[in-house]
Amino acid sequence: MKRFTSFVVSFLCYALRGGAKYYAWLSFLGFFILIMLFTTYQQLTKGLIVTNLTDQVTWGVYLSNFVFLVGVAAAAVTVVFPSYVYHHKKLKEIVVLGELLAIAAVTMCIIFVLYHMGRPDRLWHIIPGIGIFNWPNSMLTWDVLVLNGYLLLNLFCAFYYLYKKYNGQEVNKAVYMPVVYVSIVWALSIHTVTAFLLNTMPARPMWFHSMMPIRFISTAFASGPALIIIAFLIIRNNTELKISDEAIDLLSQIVVWCLGIALFLAMSEIVTELYPSTEHSYSLKYLMFGKHGLSKLVPWFWTSIILMITAFVMLLVPRIRKDQRFLLPLACAITFIGIWIEKGMGLVLPGFIPSPIGEFTEYSPSWVEIFNSLGAWAVGLFMFTIMVKGAVGILLGEVKYSEGA
């Protein structure tokens, strides 16, 4: 017990100490969190009327961000898998950082779901035992299961590992490895189930096809590692932690191939929908070209396509991919933004346009929605920063257990 308290205390002490740059970053995030408190209060007291959602477009930025972040969470597996299945030494040293990202991403998912709900105060209704859990009927209950399970798995993997390291011990392989393998499969399940959440609704033809899960996974495994690469580069530049070029290069190859597959799948969908051009293609047509003079999403769609193609072409060139100073992070940022747009403006929103009776309604988020979303991201990044800072201390051996402490 004493060891554990000292772990928590020294972890936090280390994590909360830093240079001016570090505090500037945390205050920057804190600023958005403060604004979020205000807009959250607005939403809790007035209801979702402070959003721009309508009965036609009933899911908006909150759900879009949720879907995207599930992908980011799942993408931790791109670090875990090569480490433990291919025994990639260089990645294995820093695998815990990937797991910490997953923890932060799932936390953001939970915040976004709470924002999405009309009655967050009744959340207990879904807790098995005291409420009703409509499982296995409702796809949302599956999502609740896999996401919470994933959170627990990653909390265990990351902090058990860090704790052992802190004590200068080896992990108990008999316990640790099975959990790691479970978490690898589990990571796939979270994004698959989230795809099923959308594509099991024939009322929304744009989503109603069996390619959704694989599209989700391919985009996730491009955007996730892209974010991880950026995070790794920042960590490498600002701490003593050695992150090898080789580890980053492996991740960048995962990004480029998954991005390629994602583009291929997008192309297949476009051809399949537009060639016969049935009523089912109306969402996609609206997204690509606009319809009845409504075209709010059109620029987003083309921006996202251009960004994704640019990033793909950039990353195909070994010279660019290996330029870890500037061009690689640039390509990663482009990938990340491109896919973020694709998941929200390119997928969740047009699913509702037109409505099942054929009505075209446009939607763009209100200020409350925007600031709540920024705030949720800030909370996640804040958590991630603190956790990574502490973890780096342990990995470097600067934070470790000593009897006297």
Next chain:
Amino acid sequence: MKREDKKTTIEKNIEGSTRRDFLKKTGSLSVAGLAGVATLMTGTKDAQARVTWAEWFQTNYRLMTEEEKREAIERLEKRYSEEYGKKVTVDGRPAQKNVLFGYALNIQKCIGCRRCVKACVKENNQSRHDPEIEWIRVIRMEKGKFSAEDMDKGYPSDYGIQVGGNAYKNAGVVLEGQHYYQPERVPEKDAFYFPIQCMQCEKPPCVKVCPVRTTYREPDGIVVIDYNWCIGCRMCMGACPYWARRFNWGEPNLPKEEMNPDTHYLGNRPRMKGVVEKCTFCLQRTRKGRYTACVEVCPVGARKFGNLLDPESEVRRILERKRVFRLRVDLNTFPKFFYFID
């Protein structure tokens, strides 16, 4: 709901709360946990707070014992009577035996006057504005036409081989409907009308996706919602193929004088913000053997309602004798709302 209306309220809302206000209230927000949010969301006057708490802790209506149902109903009657300043009754009547409700609508007769829409709003206590909620929507369908001028037009035009021409505007093109029409008088010459509302599907997708079984099918075939159990996740709104569900985006605005005090727990009792609602075939009336408000008001008798298990009922006769169809049969939802022509 009209978008413009909503926008102005949003602006108003934000300006309306002063900064001092906000600081005062956040003080309590930060100490109160998740449960505190419940009080925050529903007002904190003492007597009312007690009712609110009891309501907050109650279980799903279908799982309540008879005793609990009675208590829940009494609580509601008390709260509504105070809020609306009149005696409000909340009925808890269960489905009758051997009754399966069904609806038939004669689209040949419908003149698009939307009296049903108005009568429904009045009967079922929908929010009048911000959000403006209507369960029935009447879609005005363009009749469309074939014309000789279009014979040789179409895409692609090269080589004289074309696939378009008249095919683009044939009679009754379904997607050219419109439910915001403002006619001088009805019926209009170039249009026919197509009312839609909840179809009370026998295999309802909305029920399947609800994570907490707020919405379920009653033995008489009506898909109901326990407004006190809904968590507002709007899965059902995504899943409904008939766009039948409406959401209380804000606290409903129901003027005291217009409130219909004759309510049912699963039907037209006043809702709260953040929950879903939809047509229930007026179960507060129909379970007592009355017609729905829309059937009663329709000036041309286009709307027919009755017990599908009774071979002598009007709907059953219509199903047997007329040409009948349902919407989107490809989805296997088996609506109990039929359309027919003479």
